[in-house]
Amino acid sequence: MAYFAMRLLHISTMHVRFMGMVALVGVAYGVVVLKEASYLRLPNRNGQYVVNSRTARESAYDDARSYLYVVGRDTAMLHIISLADPANPQEVYTHNFDVAADGRPLDVELCRAAGVTPTLAVTFDGQDSVAFEGHLVLYNLFESSSDTLTPLNPTDPRITVGAHPDNMKFTSDCRRLVVSNEGEPRVVEGTFYDPEGTVSVVTFSTTPGAIPTVTTIDFRKFDEQSELVPILDKGVRYWLRRDPNDPSNIIQFSQNVEPEYVAISPSNGFAYITLQENNAIARIDLENSVITSLYAMGNKSWEFLTLDASDRDNGIAMASRKIRSLYQPDKVAFFTWGADIPYLVTTDEGRPTNIPGVTFQDYARAASLNWNIDDATLGSELTNSAELGRLYVSNVDGFDDTPNVPYAFGGRGFSIWNTQSMERTWESGDELERYSRQHFPTTFNGNCATFSQTPAQEMDARSTWMGPEPNSVAVGNFNGRTVLVIGSGRNGMLFVYTLQPNVNNPTPEFQSVHRAGEIDATWENLYAREDMGDAIISDIKFSSSGTPKVIVTSEASGSVSVYTLVDETWPATEL
Numbered sequence: 393m394a395y396f397a398m399r400l401l402h403i404s405t406m407h408v409r410f411m412g413m414v415a416l417v418g419v420a421y422g423v424v425v426l427k428e429a430s431y432l433r434l435p436n437r438n439g440q441y442v443v444n445s446r447t448a449r450e451s452a453y454d455d456a457r458s459y460l461y462v463v464g465r466d467t468a469m470l471h472i473i474s475l476a477d478p479a480n481p482q483e484v485y486t487h488n489f490d491v492a493a494d495g496r497p498l499d500v501e502l503c504r505a506a507g508v509t510p511t512l513a514v515t516f517d518g519q520d521s522v523a524f525e526g527h528l529v530l531y532n533l534f535e536s537s538s539d540t541l542t543p544l545n546p547t548d549p550r551i552t553v554g555a556h557p558d559n560m561k562f563t564s565d566c567r568r569l570v571v572s573n574e575g576e577p578r579v580v581e582g583t584f585y586d587p588e589g590t591v592s593v594v595t596f597s598t599t600p601g602a603i604p605t606v607t608t609i610d611f612r613k614f615d616e617q618s619e620l621v622p623i624l625d626k627g628v629r630y631w632l633r634r635d636p637n638d639p640s641n642i643i644q645f646s647q648n649v650e651p652e653y654v655a656i657s658p659s660n661g662f663a664y665i666t667l668q669e670n671n672a673i674a675r676i677d678l679e680n681s682v683i684t685s686l687y688a689m690g691n692k693s694w695e696f697l698t699l700d701a702s703d704r705d706n707g708i709a710m711a712s713r714k715i716r717s718l719y720q721p722d723k724v725a726f727f728t729w730g731a732d733i734p735y736l737v738t739t740d741e742g743r744p745t746n747i748p749g750v751t752f753q754d755y756a757r758a759a760s761l762n763w764n765i766d767d768a769t770l771g772s773e774l775t776n777s778a779e780l781g782r783l784y785v786s787n788v789d790g791f792d793d794t795p796n797v798p799y800a801f802g803g804r805g806f807s808i809w810n811t812q813s814m815e816r817t818w819e820s821g822d823e824l825e826r827y828s829r830q831h832f833p834t835t836f837n838g839n840c841a842t843f844s845q846t847p848a849q850e851m852d853a854r855s856t857w858m859g860p861e862p863n864s865v866a867v868g869n870f871n872g873r874t875v876l877v878i879g880s881g882r883n884g885m886l887f888v889y890t891l892q893p894n895v896n897n898p899t900p901e902f903q904s905v906h907r908a909g910e911i912d913a914t915w916e917n918l919y920a921r922e923d924m925g926d927a928i929i930s931d932i933k934f935s936s937s938g939t940p941k942v943i944v945t946s947e948a949s950g951s952v953s954v955y956t957l958v959d960e961t962w963p964a965t966e967l
């Protein structure tokens with residue numbers, strides 16, 4: 393063993409001598425692995441530590457001052473944490489929003505750029521039960537731990553946006569802030585509302601102190617048949633067309649559309665916004681404030697891939713199935729490759745929808761539906777609980793086809809898109825499910841929903857839904873390589889990929905998978921012991937400056953995990 397290691401070292405030294413830079417990649421003999429630097433639970437409004445208080449939903453990290461800003465929707469709190477020493481995070485400030493006056497915070501972002509006031513932005517859900525108008529407030533960034541939270545414009549801090557401003561991003565020059573207003577359907581006092589999905593573009597003036605302007609972009613042009621039919625033909629989903637309480641009341645596409653998550657192109661010229669339920673991405677021209685395109689995200693066949701579609705199959709049983717699934721991406725991020733070509737990575741989570749207060753849902757267990765299917769094997773699998781019978785499939789898609797096509801939700805992986813051609817150039821197939829089976833079988837396709845259960849008891853619980861359900865992504869640089877960290881929200885796994893050098897199209901290569909936390913007790917007891925790990929991951933940030941770090945915020949564990957990256961042999965216990 394030692395002799396072999398020495399020979400490798402010798403060979404690598406020769407490479408360094410003869411081949412210069414090329415050998416640097418070879419010297420480490422490893423893969424990129426996350427190392428736990430610290431773990432911090434965030435207290436609720438009463439200063440208490442309670443499992444699933446949802447103190448951590450979205451985060452923003454200020455590289456210049458090492459402050460992490462974290463909002464919790466349910467707690468209506470902002471926590472500011474210093475990561476100056478990543479191994480020893482220090483909470484420097486806590487703010488409790490006034491829910492009645494402010495609403496609940498949904499997202500936090502920040503921006504620093506030359507010539508612009510350093511700005512923190514927080515979006516808030518609408519309080520008005522008819523218009524559902526959300527708003528955002530801009531604050532000064534913290535420069536030191538003695539600062540307090542102060543609005544940029546104390547006399548009129550609110551900027552009105554659309555309904556349910558779930559996500560936002562600044563352009564890198566801080567000149568614009570793009571807010572996605574999801575406008576989810578809801579029932580208020582027995583009345584059904586489906587607010588329009590819109591995108592607000594806030595443009596900051598170059599004159600110091602001037603009020604920013606807001607342009608709100610709607611999707612009404614797609615209500616015209618001439619615009620609607622072509623996008624539906626491409627596969628954009630229009631899944632709710634009538635008020636479930638009153639079918640004479642038409643729900644327009646502009647209401648049904650649900651803008652979810654924003655990524656800004658590297659040139660700052662365009663925003664790409666996932667319309668998760670609609671299985672699409674909208675591209676917005678930020679100079680002209682118009683939607684230039686809606687791209688359908690498509691669906692994948694499982695005929696030559698494998699998935700576990702049942703929780704009644706004695707644990708892990710991955711098999712090929714003659715079904716398809718809708719990608720339905722959630723979070724997205726940009727990176728550039730080759731000659732500065734902008735690429736998008738999408739986390740293809742999937743999103744079956746139900747609307748509380750009405751009976752509508754766009755999914756059902758496969759065995760509960762009537763199928764017109766020729767294939768006898770598929771037909772019998774669809775009724776068998778150990779195979780496809782318990783899988784949640786769309787009750788909207790695939791029934792116009794003869795024979796019918798069963799569509800599950802989510803790509804159970806992630807995709808890479810060239811945004812010049814808007815082609816999916818790579819996707820992860822069944823890798824996430826296979827690597828979790830290999831490395832974390834006891835929490836494979838796991839959930840974190842019943843806190844009196846152990847993680848192992850909730851193993852396999854999401855197989856019938858979207859399996860590994862990747863819902864978060866961050867892209868950064870480490871040791872000269874582009875690293876993607878993909879978060880599997882419910883089972884708390886972080887998949888690390890690097891893009892392979894010298895490849896025309898960016899090609900992710902699996903490096904390692906990390907799952908924090910233990911499994912030997914109930915979630916509540918693990919929480920009390922600070923051993924719950926990253927449970928219900930909701931956001932990942934990658935800071936490439938200084939010591940590269942990955943910061944993970946998770947809702948059920950109400951936690952912030954900080955990871956550093958290393959190049960090493962993994963897993964350490966391998967022969």
Ligand SMILES: *[C@@H]1O[C@H](CO)[C@@H](O)[C@H](O)[C@H]1NC(C)=O
Pocket residue numbers: 627690691716789790799
């Ligand atoms: C799934 O993809 C196929 C081929 O790409 C396409 O023909 C079909 O219409 C898609 N189905 C849905 C429901 O979008």
